[in-house]
Amino acid sequence: MTFFTGLRCRMCGTPFPAEALFVCDQCLGPLEVTYDYDAIGRAVSREQVSARPQNLWRYRELLPVNEPLTGFYSGFTPLVKADRLARRLGVRELYVKDDSVNHPTFSYKDRVVSVAASRAVELGFEVFACASTGNLANSVAAHAARLGLICYVFIPDNLEAAKVMGSAIYRPRVIAVKGNYDDINRLCTQIADRHAWGFANINLRTYYAEGAKTYGFEIAEQLGWRFPRHVVCPVAGGTLLPRIARAFDELKTLGWVSGDQPRMHAVQAAGSAPVVKAFQAGAEFPEPVKPDTIAKSIAIGNPADGYHVLQTLRETGGTATMVSDEEILQGVTLLAETEGIFTEPAGGATLAGAVALIRSGAIPPDEPLVVCITGNGYKTSDVMQGRTEGPIHLGKGLAEFEDYLAAKV
Ligand SMILES: Cc1ncc(COP(=O)(O)O)c(C=O)c1O
Ligand SMILES: [Zn+2]
Secondary structure: OOOEEEEEEOOOOOEEOOOOOOEOOOOOOEEEEEEOHHHHHHHOOHHHHHOOOOOHHHHHHHOOOOOOOOOOOOOOOOEEEOHHHHHHHOOOOEEEEEHHHOOOOOEOHHHHHHHHHHHHHHOOOOEEEEEOOOHHHHHHHHHHHHHOOEEEEEEEOOOOHHHHHHHHOOOOEEEEEOOOHHHHHHHHHHHHHHHOOEEOOOOOHHHHHHHOHHHHHHHHHHOOOOOOOEEEEEOOOOOHHHHHHHHHHHHHHOOOOOOOOOEEEEEEEHHHOHHHHHHHHOOOOOOOOOOOOOOHHHOOOOOOOHHHHHHHHHHHOOOEEEEOHHHHHHHHHHHHHHHOOOEOHHHHHHHHHHHHHHHHOOOOOOOOEEEEEOEEHHHHHHHHOOOOOOOOOOOOOHHHHHHHHHHHO
16 A cells, blocks of 8 residues: 655646656656645554564555565664764753764665665666665665666765775676766766666656755654754755755655754855755755765755755754864764764854754754764775874783883883
């Protein structure tokens, strides 16, 4: 039994069938999935959801797939109560939603790809592909391998070695393009059109984006079917932030959670901050920029869902902030040394943004907040070179160790 009823233009409301469509042919607005919430409310309760296996498909009535085919271990990542970090930042109640340990490719992308890949098979695509800053390519390649799909991933040609290997190991065709993500996205839109391939984040984007809601469902469920007051979220293409808000809206519609919609706060790297700049300027649409930051996974200068992010920030009473590359690296270190979580620069940016919002008073110290950690530091460990102490080299004897200890004190 499925509960999605079709697609609809977010701008003008025109309905569309549930095919591989992503823009409205009337107004060029983005499309979104529609559901029969009354039927969902009759079919399932939050108690039933809580009793299901701990993966993203526990919310399957709220996802646009007839039959889940992959992602049976994806999602339901830890919501870590980060007390040491909270104390350091002077706030009362802070949680880290930790998708750095998402299965199988260690980023939040395993959620969106589980949904897009399942839908790609349902729609009859034989080639599954994506335009990526790195993490999406890893996830698309892994899930395609599991499903036996032909796979092409398109990435910038300057990515970290571990990010490239994290795709190549699954044996897709990895196409490293001389250009940035925005160039690749343009190229892939042309390829999708011409070759009828399923691109997770282009012609399957409407379905892909729905997978990001599971991050929001889990936050509320893991807090005991309760909302935090603030959510701090990284923004690149702008998929995740508005879908967390949409997830909270849906939980309210179903009557599974009550209370005020959390304030959504956006963080970008200063070298790639079109959304933050638009928010600060009071503009409705982001002005594209040329990205330049060490946080390569969030280096997107022309975000597909930038307008939607801005709308969500304003509707929820949130804010937006940008952080320097130095602050990003400090954020990575802070999370590691207080909570034992090693995130990549995107996560460092998010935490650094949360720190800035707490300092500015946008997030008051007594209001619960969730920081969205979306990627894993082991993939980008090169950026931390020189920022940690090297090992102490000693011989095998105890005396040498005792000498070292004595000298240290
Ligand atoms: C680790 C990580 N965090 C966050 C994002 C943000 O993506 P989006 O704004 O498209 O949801 C990405 C991907 O681009 C990512 O790889
Ligand atoms: Zn329209």
